[in-house]
Amino acid sequence: MYDAIVLGSGVVGLSIALELHSRGIKVAVVARDIAEDSTSIGFASPWAGCNWFSFANGLSDPAAEWDRITYHGLDKVAKERPDLCEKVPVWNVLEKRKGPAEALWYKDFVTNYKDLEGSSSNPLPGNKPFANYFETWILHAPNYTRYLGEKVKSLGIPIIRHRLSSIDEAYNLPSTGKVSLVINATGLGSRSLVGVEDEKVYPARGQTVLVKAPLVRECIFHVEGFFAETDDDKDETAKAPPQAAYMIPRPGPEGHVVLGGHYRVGDWSTNAxxxxxxxxxxxxxxxxxxxxxxxxxxxKDIEVVSHNVGLRPAREGGARMELEEKRIGQVGSQNLIPGSVNSSKGRKVGVVHAYGVGGAGFQNSLGLAEKAADLAIKYLGHQSIAKL
Known part of the structure; x- marks a missing residue:
């Protein structure tokens, strides 16, 4: 019935499904939480800020290419849906000037990039001494996620709500039939999904405050050392992590702004x-x-709309984007896996892993989708899929 199954319907999974469809691959999406579940804490996408502000560590980082593709690709989204995607100024204010070796890798392609120094006549936000300035994309995270879900369905791609016991189960679901390729975009689920069980995956807790502030239509970041926070609360002698702050306006007429600055490694709590x-x-x-x-x-005069908590699906060493070839039935007791009685035990299959992006899901989603589709076509071509 299908050439491939995408596991996960967050921004990464849905973007991959759309890219696969555009390349002629017949695909279905299978997920526990789906795009309409905008209040679910089961996945991170509805809770993101969100804007394009790359975390990639230079051009050698694979995420740099994903982010570059997405920055350019969001221009099309903004033209189609300006209520969901908009370009605004961003000020990345700094206590210390970055040296030449620390120059931002994306300065040559983002719009209107400048290195600035504050003065009494030209103060920077927060009266910080230095700043990087450019224009970037902002997205309405929950509405954009729903939009992707609606677009997927409009193209005839089914989104099937199903909680998997193992990745092997995905190759022979009653609703999709037998497939030879699965794209694993399960985020934090990859830590516990039988057959994947990636111990490098961990939650990076985020907490934001949604406020009404129509006068603020620009992003301001003060996030030096943002990712330095740890979960080592037992060490009383450990130096307190730096406190970060940022604000991201949301597209739309509500005048909403997302305020944040919280990154807690290994914290599973979803209470504000x-x-x-x-x-x-x-x-x-x-x-x-x-x-x-x-x-x-x-x-105290800021108008609070809501408090939001989400768990970024992070991974030690960065995101996993690779093709793995395997055989069904090689993990655990196969007779415990649903559908295994009617499956071909030992059948050769492929899985494209696309998870562990942390808080970068929206800003590298289109690039991830391209790379995942490249790997899918490589595998399906090897399997001699005639329609390709």
Whole structure:
């Protein structure tokens, strides 16, 4: 019935499904949480900020290529749906000037890039001494995720709600039939999915405050050392991690802005911490008093809409993007896997792994989709799929 199955319907899984379809591959999406579940804590996509602000560590990092492809690809999205995707200024303010060796790898292709130095006559946000400035994309995370889901369905690609026991099960589901290729975009699920069980996968807890601040239509980041936070709370002598703050306006008429600056490795809690929310509000107000409105006097005047918590699907060593060839029935007790009685035990199959992107899912989704589709075509071509 299908050439391939995509596991996961977050921004990565849906983007891959659309790319596969555009290349003539008949595909279905199978997921526990689907795009309409915009209040589900089971996946990260609805809770993202979100904007394009690359975390890639230079051109040698594979994520740099994914991010570059996505930056250019979002131009098409903005033209089709300006209510979901919009280009705005971003100020990345710094305490220390970056040297030539630390120059941002993307400075030559983002719009209007500048290195700035603050002065009394030309102060930078938060009165910080230095800043990188450019124009970037912002996305309405929950609405964009739903949009991708609607687009997938409109093209005749089914989204099947199903919780898998193992990756082997995906090759012979009753609703999709026998397939030889699966794309694994299960995010945090790859830590526990039988047959994958990647111990390098971990949650990086994020917490944001959604506020109403129509005067703020630019991104401001102060995130030096953002990823330095750890879960080593047992070591009382450990140096306190740096506190980060950022604000990302959302497209649309609501005047909403996402405030953040929280990154906790290994923390599975999805309950909002009001003490942390207060810290975020205070630090963001220092960067941009306009958050409190024209008559606001302090951070306490910022209009809070909601508190949001999501678990970034991170991975030690970075995202996993590779093709693995395997045989069904090589992991665990095969007779315990649903559908195994009617499957071809030992059958050769392929899996394209596309998970572990952490908080970068939206900003490298289109690039990830291209690379995953390249690997899928390579495998399916090797299997002599005639239609390709």
């Amino acid at each position: 911490d009001l003490k942390e929310a207060e810290r975020i509000l205070q630090d963001c107000y220092k960067l941009c008093p306009r958050l409190a409105g024209p008559n606001g006097k302090s951070w």
